[in-house]
Amino acid sequence: xxxxxxxxxxxxxxxxxxxxxxxxxxxxxxxxxxxxxxxxxxxxxxxxxxxxxxxxxxxxxxxxxxxxxxxxxxxxxxxxxxxxxxxxxxxxxxxxxxxxxxxxxxxxxxxxxxx
Amino acid sequence: xxxxxxxxxxxxxxxxxxxxxxxxxxxxxxxxxxxxxxxxxxxxxxxxxxxxxxxxxxxxxxxxxxxxxxxxxxxxxxxxxxxxxxxxxxxxxxxxxxxxxxxxxxxx
Numbered sequence: 406x407x408x409x410x411x412x413x414x415x416x417x418x419x420x421x422x423x424x425x426x427x428x429x430x431x432x433x434x435x436x437x438x439x440x441x442x443x444x445x446x447x448x449x450x451x452x453x454x455x456x457x458x459x460x461x462x463x464x465x466x467x468x469x470x471x472x473x474x475x476x477x478x479x480x481x482x483x484x485x486x487x488x489x490x491x492x493x494x495x496x497x498x499x500x501x502x503x504x505x506x507x508x509x510x511x512x513x514x515x516x517x518x519x520x
Numbered sequence: 521x522x523x524x525x526x527x528x529x530x531x532x533x534x535x536x537x538x539x540x541x542x543x544x545x546x547x548x549x550x551x552x553x554x555x556x557x558x559x560x561x562x563x564x565x566x567x568x569x570x571x572x573x574x575x576x577x578x579x580x581x582x583x584x585x586x587x588x589x590x591x592x593x594x595x596x597x598x599x600x601x602x603x604x605x606x607x608x609x610x611x612x613x614x615x616x617x618x619x620x621x622x623x624x625x626x627x628x
Contacts (some may be wrong), residue, residue, distance in 0.1 A: 438616065445529065446551040447606060447620035463615070495564065506552045506610040 408432065411496050411512035418519050426481045426515045428496035435501035437479035438509065441465060442493045447469055451494075455501045462506075483517060490519045521548050524609050526619035533597050534627050541592040543581075543607030551609045552570050553583055553590040556618075558604040567592075567605070577601070597626045 409430045418424045430499040431438065436455045450463030454473040468487025473479055478497075483490045494515045500507040523546040533539055545551065545555060555567040568576045570583040581592045588605060607619040 439573075440618070445620065447526075448618040450615065450617070453615060461615075497564075506616075508554060508569060509556070509566040509608075509616060513563050 409496055409498055409510055409512035410419045411494075411515050413515060414513065416515055416517045418517070420519055421485045423482055423484050424490075424517065424519075426483070426494055426496075426517070428479045428481065428512060429477055430479075430496075430510075431477060432475070432498055432510060433505075434498035434510070435476070437473070438497040438499075439469075439471065439479070439481045440495040440497065442495055444513070448495065451481065455492045483519075490517060492517060522551075522609060522611065522615075524607050524617050524619035526578055526605075526607055526622050528622045529620070530623045530625065532625045532627060536596050539594045539601070539624065539626075541605050541607075541624065542543045543590045543592065543619060545590065545607075545609050546590050547588075547611060549611055550578055551611050553581070553589075554610070554616075555579070555581055555592050556606045556608055558606070559586075564606070566597070581590045596622050599625075599626045599628060602626045 412427045438453040439451040443446050450467050451469050452471040454460035457476050460473050470482045496512040497509040499509050525544045527539050553570040557567040558564045579594045583590050604621050606621045608616050610616045
């Protein structure tokens with residue numbers, strides 16, 4: 406069954422620690438994305454990647470880092486430099502290429518709480 | 521700058537009443553517009569896109585380039601339509617921009 410898997414569903418960390426959120430897809434999509442969802446602010450783009458070994462900063466990349474070593478995987482690291490890391494994080498993927506943009510497919514999200 | 525504006529945080533309507541969720545955008549070029557929906561305890565999913573020009577679950581949305589709008593409409597709301605709705609835009613860079621969302625509550 407194709408889809409996007411984010412793990413874990415809930416994550417708790419102490420302030421000052423880095424934490425990595427997992428995102429795996431078996432849809433054979435080229436493009437992958439990380440969004441942060443906060444109440445009243447909608448979805449804000451953190452990083453996106455259109456192809457393996459390449460990624461671009463989104464609107465709120467400060468304090469985050471990503472890697473794209475494999476087509477199926479796009480892990481997000483929330484570093485200690487992120488000032489307000491507690492949030493709901495969504496991973497998504499889409500078919501990339503020329504022509505019409507394909508829609509995003511989303512994971513179920515990871516809720517990160519930093520205390 | 522690229523921007524998607526959804527002016528209403530919450531929209532409450534009675535069952536059977538018409539619904540219109542507003543979306544305005546700012547983009548220099550020809551963007552593609554989408555509506556995504558998030559039902560309670562479900563993942564965010566595509567509802568419809570402007571190039572398809574189709575009706576999904578009774579919802580339609582027409583792209584008005586003159587008014588830079590992509591409002592979502594349904595003539596008769598149903599209780600199962602209660603959800604969070606996001607308007608989104610994508611351009612040549614495949615970078616998707618989302619609005620802040622509108623929560624629709626359909627009252628019995």
